Amino acid sequence: EADIYQTPRYLVIGTGKKITLECSQTMGHDKMYWYQQDPGMELHLIHYSYGVNSTEKGDLSSESTVSRIRTEHFPLTLESARPSHTSQYLCASVGGYNSPLHFGNGTRLTVT
């Protein structure tokens, strides 16, 4: 079973701050994803990566950026946080082509 760790679990910050949400997985999965989830709403893909040095934007426009320097690590950065960024951010990874996604427990971000 995949182990995916997200830190911090909860974050409250002021507008204009730069933040990085951490995501690490221990299963050696090549594919990793970031989703945004608002209460009662479906998950929206904001970034994904198919391996080291590979990153792509997802369906939902996002002002965040990601990097993939190591297989196990896929951090998401907001250069200047705004209240509209308040949401839950979920990281996921997958091993094989037909394998399902495994999710971390998310980071709940509040920007005041």
Place this chain on the structure above:
Amino acid sequence: QKEVEQDPGPLSVPEGAIVSLNCTYSNSAFQYFMWYRQYSRKGPELLMYTYSSGNKEDGRFTAQVDKSSKYISLFIRDSQPSDSATYLCAMRGNNAGNMLTFGGGTRLMVKP
């Protein structure tokens, strides 16, 4: 119109009831269908994973896919208070890698 529609609930049932959760979709290319369970303040965890039409049973859970009607269901028998969670359907096509399209989730409450 959303590609995947799911009644947000909440759905409240007494302990021991049979629960039926449903999703409809519009994209006939979807071939893989999943149900995720998400407890409060946790990430989604995979519950059922099916390919194409038919039924799949796992303990108290049964997933059903009717591709002709573009309709999928998750049945929970002998529901327990521990089943109280949000249930998300997700699906993808054959060539979509692991890119999933999610429903908005149905919140289920099982009362003792």
